[in-house]
Amino acid sequence: MFSGIVEETGKVVKIVKEEGNVHFTLECSFVGELKIDQSMSHNGVCLTVVNVTDKTYTVTAIQETLIKSNLGLLQEGDKVNLERSMKPDSLLDGHIVQGHVDQTAICTKVEEADGSWYYTFEYDVNKGNITVEKGSVSVNGVSLTVVNSKDNSFQVAIIPFTYDITNFHTFKEGTVINLEFDIIGKYIQKIVGQYLEGIKK
Secondary structure, three states: OEOOOOOEEEEEEEEEEEOOEEEEEEEOOOHHHOOOOOEEEEOOEEEEEEEEOOOEEEEEEOHHHHHHOOHHHOOOOOEEEEEEOOOOOOOOOOOOEOOOOOEEEEEEEEEEEOOEEEEEEEOOHHHOOOOOOOOEEEEOOEEEEOEOOOOOEEEEEEOHHHHHHOHHHHOOOOOEEEEEEOHHHHHHHHHHHHHHHHHHO
16 A cells, blocks of 8 residues: 655666566665565556665566556666555555556646646546546556546646656656556446446346
8 A cells, every 4th residue: 555655766777578577676765675575666556576685676567567557668777656555654645545557648748837847648538547626646656636637638736846756857748657546536436337337227
C-alpha cells in the first residue's frame, strides 16, 4: 500500500531481459535501507526488491506488468519515481494507492502557468476507467487531484516541488505514463454498473 507521495527519483542503471521478464537495476539514495523481498512503487508499479548491493538494487517486472505499464519503455539512464510502502502508523498525505497500474495514458500537452505546470493526459476509455473533477488519480505513482475531467482526458496541476522531485520534469507531448485510478471510485463504478445491469434484466 502506498500514498502516492514520491520520495525521490531513482536512476535505471541496468536492464536485463530474461524470457518474458525484465530485471531493472536502479540507484537511489536509500539503497542502504532496502531489504530483499521489500515492496516498492516504481512509476506507480509495485515491484519486489530481489537483490541489493552497496549502491544499487534490482526488481523484476513480469510480462503482465510490462503490458499494462510503461516500464517496458524504460531505458538505462531514465528516472523513475520511487516510494517505499506505507507504515501502519504513517500519515496518509496523498490517497490510497495500491501500486496496481490500471492502464497507460499519453501526455498530450504541457503548459507553464506562472511558476506551476498543467499536464493534459488522454487515455483509452474502453478499459472502463473514469476520472471525476477534484477526484484523485495516481500518475506514475504521484498522488494528484484531477482538474478539467473529460470523457477520455484530464489535467493535473504540478507545483515546483513536485516538478523537481519527480520525473514530471521529463514529460513532454507523447510521453507514456502509468495511471492508477482511485480504488473507491472503481468500486462505486462497478457496483453502480452491476445495479444498472440488474435493472435491465
